[in-house]
Amino acid sequence: MPLGRRMSKDVAELLEADRVLAETYRERLAGATEAEAALRAAQGADSTDTGARAEAVAFDQALTAVLQAAEAAERVAAGPKVYAAEGADAKTRRAAEIALRRSKAKTAVRPWTDEVDRLRTAREAHRLSYRDVPAAAV
Secondary structure (H helix, E strand, O other): OOOOOOOOHHHHHHHHHHHHHHHOHHHHHHHHHHHHHHHHHHHHHOOOOHHHHHHHHHHHHHHHHHHHHHHHHHHHHHOHHHOOOOOOOHHHHHHHHHHHHHHOOOOOOHHHHHHHHHHHHHHHHHHHHOOOOOOOOO
16 A cells, blocks of 8 residues: 555646656756857847847747746646646646645745746846847838
8 A cells, every 4th residue: 555645647647747848957948048149149240130030039939948847847846736637626726726836935846936937037038128120210
């Protein structure tokens, strides 16, 4: 008789999928760093913003990918209570939301929460500051 906490197969599958995604965090972060370097090089080489549009899109996609991996790592660190299976009732989903909010204060989860916040801020700053089309001369 196992003494561990029981979880449904759906929750176990979600947790395992997040573990796999969380393991790719370092590679995705390195990819985002490379994409940012390529964007900065393209911005430095071109006098207009239109030449760096492809690099800006690639950097945004790389930031989104690393953000997804960091969020998955945060959920894995929080534990199986933060998962609600597909089709779960409202009470179960709400309990999972509350468990996630509570777990964000734990010392094991807090670094991932800070990293998710940092990555979201970087992605939004990039989206707000980069113009892909030059301003029209008035």
